[in-house]
Amino acid sequence: xxxxxxxxxxxxxxxxxxxxxxxxxxxxxxxxxxxxxxxxxxxxxxxxxxxxxxxxxxxxxxxxxxxxxxxxxxxxxxxxxxxxxxxxxxxxxxxxxxxxxxxxxxxxxxxxxxxxxxxxxxxxxxxxxxxxxxxxxxxxxxxxxxxxxxxxxxxxxxxxxxxxxxxxxxxxxxxxxxxxxxxxxxxxxxxxxxxxxxxxxxxxxxxxxxxxxxxxxxxxxxxxxxxxxxxxxxxxxxxxxxxxxxxxxxxxxxxxxxxxxxxxxxxxxxxxxxxxxxxxxxxx
Amino acid sequence: xxxxxxxxxxxxxxxxxxxxxxxxxxxxxxxxxxxxxxxxxxxxxxxxxxxxxxxxxxxxxxxxxxxxxxxxxxxxxxxxxxxxxxxxxxxxxxxxxxxxxxxxxxxxxxxxxxxxxxxxxxxxxxxxxxxxxxxxxxxxxxxxxxxxxxxxxxxxxxxxxxxxxxxxxxxxxxxxxxxxxxxxxxxxxxxxxxxxxxxxxxxxxxxxxxxxxxxxxxxxxxxxxxxxxxxxxxxxxxxxxxxxxxxxxxxxxxxxxxxxxxxxxxxxxxxxxxxxxxxxxxxxxxxxxxxxxxxxxxxxxxxxxxxxxxxxxxxxxxxxxxxxxxxxxxxxxxxxxxxxxxxxxxxxxxxxxxxxxxxx
Ligand SMILES: Nc1ncnc2c1ncn2[C@@H]1O[C@H](COP(=O)(O)OP(=O)(O)OP(=O)(O)O)[C@@H](O)[C@H]1O
Ligand SMILES: [Mg+2]
Numbered sequence: 222x223x224x225x226x227x228x229x230x231x232x233x234x235x236x237x238x239x240x241x242x243x244x245x246x247x248x249x250x251x252x253x254x255x256x257x258x259x260x261x262x263x264x265x266x267x268x269x270x271x272x273x274x275x276x277x278x279x280x281x282x283x284x285x286x287x288x289x290x291x292x293x294x295x296x297x298x299x300x301x302x303x304x305x306x307x308x309x310x311x312x313x314x315x316x317x318x319x320x321x322x323x324x325x326x327x328x329x330x331x332x333x334x335x336x337x338x339x340x341x342x343x344x345x346x347x348x349x350x351x352x353x354x355x356x357x358x359x360x361x362x363x364x365x366x367x368x369x370x371x372x373x374x375x376x377x378x379x380x381x382x383x384x385x386x387x388x389x390x391x392x393x394x395x396x397x398x399x400x401x402x403x404x405x406x407x408x409x410x411x412x413x414x415x416x417x418x419x420x421x422x423x424x425x426x427x428x429x430x431x432x433x434x435x436x437x438x439x440x441x442x443x444x445x446x447x448x449x450x451x452x453x454x455x456x457x458x459x460x461x462x463x464x465x466x467x468x469x470x471x472x473x474x475x476x477x478x479x480x481x482x483x484x485x486x487x488x489x490x491x492x493x494x495x496x497x498x499x500x501x502x503x504x505x
Numbered sequence: 506x507x508x509x510x511x512x513x514x515x516x517x518x519x520x521x522x523x524x525x526x527x528x529x530x531x532x533x534x535x536x537x538x539x540x541x542x543x544x545x546x547x548x549x550x551x552x553x554x555x556x557x558x559x560x561x562x563x564x565x566x567x568x569x570x571x572x573x574x575x576x577x578x579x580x581x582x583x584x585x586x587x588x589x590x591x592x593x594x595x596x597x598x599x600x601x602x603x604x605x606x607x608x609x610x611x612x613x614x615x616x617x618x619x620x621x622x623x624x625x626x627x628x629x630x631x632x633x634x635x636x637x638x639x640x641x642x643x644x645x646x647x648x649x650x651x652x653x654x655x656x657x658x659x660x661x662x663x664x665x666x667x668x669x670x671x672x673x674x675x676x677x678x679x680x681x682x683x684x685x686x687x688x689x690x691x692x693x694x695x696x697x698x699x700x701x702x703x704x705x706x707x708x709x710x711x712x713x714x715x716x717x718x719x720x721x722x723x724x725x726x727x728x729x730x731x732x733x734x735x736x737x738x739x740x741x742x743x744x745x746x747x748x749x750x751x752x753x754x755x756x757x758x759x760x761x762x763x764x765x766x767x768x769x770x771x772x773x774x775x776x777x778x779x780x781x782x783x784x785x786x787x788x789x790x791x792x793x794x795x796x797x798x799x800x801x802x803x804x805x806x807x808x809x810x811x812x813x814x815x816x817x818x819x820x821x822x823x824x825x826x827x828x829x830x831x832x833x834x835x836x837x838x839x840x841x842x843x844x845x846x847x848x849x850x851x852x853x854x855x856x857x858x859x860x861x862x863x864x865x
Contacts, residue, residue: 387558388591390578392653393608406595 252466255459263456270456277460287444287461291468294440297355298423301362305370305419306412308363313374314404317381331371339365343432353437361429366419373418377411378404409479417476424469441465507570509534509693510555510661515564516717517550524550526717527564532661535691537684538722539704542714543740548697549588551714552663555695556585568660579608584654585663590646592638598625598649599634605657624652627682629675643670648679655686662687662694668703680707701741705729713737734864738788745791745833746863751783760804761785765831770804771860786863791822791836793859796851805855809833811847825851 259278262271281287316327334342343361350357381404389399427442434443441461448458512530516523525547532538540548553559555566557578566573573581584605593601602624603617611617625631628648638646647670654662667683668676684707687694698704704711705725712722713736721733732738735746749763759776761769771787779785809827816839823835835853845851 382591382594384587384589384591385593387556387578388585388587388650388653389593389604390558391556391583391585392605392657393579393582394604395577395579398608403593403595 256463258456259459259463261456263454266453266455274456277456278464280457281461281464290439290441290444291465293438294424294442295468295472297359297362297440298420298426301359301366301423302370302416302420304359304363305366306416309367309370309374309415310378310412313371313378316371316375317379328375332368334364335368339428340432343428347432350433352433353435355438357433357435358430358438358440361433362423362426365426365429366423369422370415370419373415374408374411377408381407413476413479417473421469421473424465424472508532508567509536509569510695511565511567511570512551512555513565513567515551515554515561515566517547517554517559518562523717525554525561528717528719530712530719530722532693532695534693535688536710537687537694537696537708539708539711540695540697540714541699541701541704541711541741543699546714547717548699548714549665552585552665552695552697555661556583556663557581582660583663584657584659586650586654586665586667588665588669590638590650592646592649592653594638597635597637598630598641601638601649602634602652602656605653609657620656621652624656627655627686628652628679644672644675647671651679651683655683655690658690658692660693662692664694664696664698666698667696668698669700676703683707705741713740715740730861732788732861732863735786735788738861738863743791743834743836744788744861745794747787747789749785749787751779751781751785753781754779759785761787763787765827765829767807767827768804769855769860770857771855771862772858773860773862776862788861788863789855789859791834792820793856794833794835794853795856796823796835796837796853805857806852807833807855808850808852811845811849811851814846823851825853 258270260273260275262274262276264271312331316324316331319327342364346357346361346364350360385407386399386403389403390396394402425442426440427446430438430440430443431446434440439447445458445461445465448454448461508531510530510532512528515525515528515530517525528551530538540551542548550559554561555573557573557576560574568581568583593604596604599618599621602621606617606620621634622631625634628651630645630648630652633641633645638649641649647667651664651667654664664683668679671679680703696704696707698707705728708725710722710724711728712719713728714720715734715736721728721737723731723733728737728741732741732744738744738746747761747763747765747767747769749761749767749769751759752762752768753760754776757772757774757776759771759773759779761771763769769787773787807827809825809831811823812826812832813824815822815824817836819839820836821839823837825833825835827833835851
């Protein structure tokens with residue numbers, strides 16, 4: 222046993238070096254450079270950085286306009302994730318309930334949009350709605366998030382054992398009771414992860430706000446791009462990016478709050494039940 | 506006569522495969538019927554049709570005289586123990602057990618708890634009520650699913666091999682408990698099993714299924730002593746078969762010349778309808794063969810070479826090669842042990858009163 226374990230860790234360590242190097246060079250170094258840059262005065266592309274300063278952050282945090290941009294980004298993404306969940310769930314549910322052949326075809330259809338480049342798809346959408354409106358951006362976000370939501374949800378919904386649902390019917394529960402008491406609770410973890418994925422994808426969306434927002438709807442990503450490529454204030458752009466990064470990280474990890482809440486709820490109900498059962502026992 | 510559950514000509518076809526073939530079954534209120542049969546013979550399929558989880562290809566199912574075709578499971582007032590337990594993984598043992606009661610609009614927490622505890626005592630689950638199903642052993646899970654089904658006292662209760670995962674002692678005790686409880690609640694039940702001993706002890710009548718058909722329905726005692734077909738004689742207990750031609754008929758007494766050229770004389774009821782020249786199959790239980798006889802050319806005397814001796818506790822089983830590829834099983838009481846081992850020749854006689862005439 223011990224030997225086997227040693228062999229495995231040996232293999233794993235060497236195998237890990239490749240992705241580790243990849244992540245270091247392409248992800249960590251640029252991020253650290255960006256964080257570093259956000260604390261200095263930017264004096265122009267190719268020139269040395271100026272003195273240390275909090276100014277880049279202060280500028281963002283003291284200005285209500287930027288807060289509104291942040292709020293808009295989070296709000297649009299949140300709403301889109303909710304809409305994707307509501308629309309994607311029934312689709313995923315039916316995908317898991319049809320026979321295998323139909324499932325293949327329907328799955329292919331539901332991810333078909335992902336085969337077409339996003340700009341091409343969005344041009345289609347631009348011809349349908351007036352660009353530069355909140356509605357247009359929201360539509361675009363939902364449109365992009367939905368296939369992912371469906372894909373993620375087919376996993377947990379497909380994993381719900383059919384005989385468990387049958388057991389519920391046989392116990393006297395109808396379709397909707399079974400759905401809300403059995404099927405849905407069993408898929409909540411999947412729903413949370415699907416929600417988080419779509420939410421994260423949406424906050425990071427760039428092409429959607431650019432094409433459908435048409436310069437009138439500014440989100441965090443377009444704001445950063447504006448500062449970096451039009452105004453050439455890389456220090457400020459870096460500071461916005463860092464703030465955005467922190468906010469995204471907090472929100473993406475809030476899914477764990479759900480787990481925590483579940484665990485606490487379970488512990489509490491167990492305690493309640495235990496005391497209740499014990500109390501009953503004494504009465505009898 | 507009103508039956509609690511009545512199946513008329515019920516069949517289930519999957520494409521051109523016939524899983525259940527024209528099953529007829531009438532069950533009175535409070536009766537416990539076992540469906541006994543080997544794996545894949547259509548027992549689960551029959552239960553699922555009664556539960557309403559699948560629609561029969563043809564035939565009708567009536568519960569208390571009411572046609573159930575097209576009625577969804579939750580409106581049939583039945584309950585079922587699933588072969589794979591099918592517990593609700595996110596609900597505690599207690600919540601699992603009272604689920605059916607809650608669906609029947611029983612909300613009073615006191616009542617729920619009382620009934621759950623009563624049930625948990627019967628299936629010996631006390632102390633694990635707050636655990637999740639995955640925190641239980643296979644046997645415990647099975648008992649939870651048993652409790653969940655029995656607590657609701659439905660019109661018809663369906664059991665799909667509910668004790669297959671318990672150890673022998675617990676299985677014996679639980680099946681007695683199940684029978685007592687069913688009788689006390691006066692609930693009609695169909696009990697699927699492939700364990701014949703279980704079927705014999707738990708049920709009022711046993712239906713033996715083979716390849717989608719019910720071959721015989723009868724009370725436990727008759728199933729063993731009067732099996733209707735060769736399949737049943739071989740499936741319920743052990744049996745030796747002698748195929749041969751009728752030589753002579755005299756009242757209930759027939760003389761048969763077997764393919765192995767043994768002369769067999771048997772007393773079988775209803776032998777009068779047979780006539781000389783007819784092909785028949787006779788069966789005899791291993792314990793109805795008497796060893797140690799001698800003499801030549803008398804009817805029912807056979808001899809052979811012992812090929813194996815299997816010690817079974819109260820009896821010893823001899824496997825005897827009677828020539829021409831015919832293997833015969835003989836059970837002898839340990840206390841009447843004859844002194845012979847493998848390779849020895851053994852003489853024995855078939856008890857003429859215990860030979861059974863079976864259909865192919
Ligand atoms: N959905 C299906 N499609 C095709 N054939 C099926 C289907 N369900 C069951 N069968 C077949 O019907 C036959 C009866 O199945 P069933 O599950 O009723 O057997 P069983 O008697 O319960 O066996 P076991 O003792 O192993 O549980 C089997 O041969 C099985 O392969
Ligand atoms: Mg089965």
